[in-house]
Amino acid sequence: MTHRIAVIPGDGIGNEVMPEGLRVLEAAAKRFDIDLELTHFDFACCDYYEKHGKMMPDDWFEQLKDFDAIFYGAVGWPERVPDHVSLWGSLLQFRRQFDQYINLRPCKLLPGIKSPLADRKPGDIDFYVVRENTEGEYSSVGGKMFEGTEREVVIQETVMTRYGTDRVLKFAFELAQSRPRKKLTSATKSNGIAITMPWWDERVVAMSDHYPEVSVDKFHIDILTANFVMHPDWFDVVVASNLFGDILSDLGPACTGTIGVAPSANINPEGTFPSLFEPVHGSAPDIAGKGIANPIGQIWSGAMMLEHLGHADAAKAIVDAFEAVLTEADQAVLTPDIRGLGNTATLGRAIAARL
């Protein structure tokens, strides 16, 4: 069986980490005898916008919809295109039109990567953030009144549906059930955001009835962010709305020191549409073109993609390979962000070689 992968490097360092992501992916495919067919696309980036006045061609949906997965680099370059234009014209379209309603991000301490937290070591922190990825606070409903005057009022609506909420909760409960600790934490703010969030809490309680083995707790988002810093070992699976999940899935990797190397999966669990895999880091215009970006985020995202495509063994081999390279800590190989003297290519090659 051939897996058809759409490859979109995007902006900035996306173009630099993607070749290493592909190098490792191909090494894994070879070793595990997986048949990958890669097709490259040059849209969904600011270069394309500057040429065509839009982020993607009109038929992007048709062009991409039959792929098994999208392997994405990074998008955005605020000095060239405002972020809300570039993002709503690409990544956020994929998430919505391909109904990638799960955003999944691991938060894990890695060997050889320094955490900003005191007294933590690999094994202490290992959890997932499951984020709702299509609705909620990221809505396009709202507008302005008395625009440009002293009386100006700006309104934006958060829209949550039972359909959209229950399915992300279900995914999170299933994930929690499959893990040894079987623990789910819900991010809420029902004491302040008094319409949507108390309702979110109710849906969590309703869903928990179907998963008696899973222990459930909840925290308001303010103290939850505090607990990520103070007690990251408390968490196993954390489920959150679109905005809260966005925050927690940057903060989690920040606590493990892995924000530059964390992966993310935008999943359509039913497989009706392609799922999308991308590193958490952005396009990093400040270091773009220097060849020093750390490619592990892209490589790890490739591992999540293989796992999604049914190759858990190959995914694990990739993670083992980069953990081994990190443990070895050969300065000549590592990128500068993790105190090495190497570059994007030396690190990518070392990981591929290890496979």
Next chain:
Amino acid sequence: MTHRIAVIPGDGIGNEVMPEGLRVLEAAAKRFDIDLELTHFDFACCDYYEKHGKMMPDDWFEQLKDFDAIFYGAVGWPERVPDHVSLWGSLLQFRRQFDQYINLRPCKLLPGIKSPLADRKPGDIDFYVVRENTEGEYSSVGGKMFEGTEREVVIQETVMTRYGTDRVLKFAFELAQSRPRKKLTSATKSNGIAITMPWWDERVVAMSDHYPEVSVDKFHIDILTANFVMHPDWFDVVVASNLFGDILSDLGPACTGTIGVAPSANINPEGTFPSLFEPVHGSAPDIAGKGIANPIGQIWSGAMMLEHLGHADAAKAIVDAFEAVLTEADQAVLTPDIRGLGNTATLGRAIAARL
């Protein structure tokens, strides 16, 4: 001139830390010859709710509006009254009806209090979060449709006004201008929350024209929370919407290890209505009744209150006093949360004695 203070201990440990807050306040008043008139109120707590079916009497506004300040303990006890009922029936009413549109919280490493971050020491972290405190994401506008069915849709509107936004930005710019570093950071999410937040960014730019000496930057809330953990030394004054400010002003003190002792001020800068001063910690039902709660949050809030009332010298003396007691680190005096063997009263008394 007499300052009239309304004293409201509220719920749980609010009742235990308030006496120590008052003890230190009175010691400072004596030393600096400040005339305080304290009036105690038994409402705005769950006890009152259980007796009267509401959090406050109907004429609470009349009863409180002529005070110079409100000194509050903590409110909420979710096992007895749902949070959105207790909070919207008390604290959030004060903030709105008394137009306390600034929520101000210091984030500061203290001697003798362990930070969860590695390699940080007192002096490294010292910034303020300025939070919009009356509008934005905390709105009561919205509702449900198809309630109780599979088609259920729940909507809540974020409402921002130029009036409400500009005045909090102005306060934050003034504060930044008054500090040595003169640096302001704006919390945004204009890449995802694409109606209100790009507009927020525009208002920041417009206001910055009036403060050419203040250097301004902005971060999206996701990476901003990450930077609180990775680079807390970057920040001087951080300005944020109601929800983002809520998150940042818990996360900031968490990074300094001071979430149990941080103060907060809910300010009506014009003095048309009383401002309100309360510790950041909640009512902590789990330790209520044990007499072991750390009273520094209440005491530090008292210092912020004195500063607001024009007594910066007395405020500084209180902060110096508790910093001295923390530096001394007499185990018999400190509360268990900071590895002491004492209790709420021993710590409160030691600080008052130091004054």
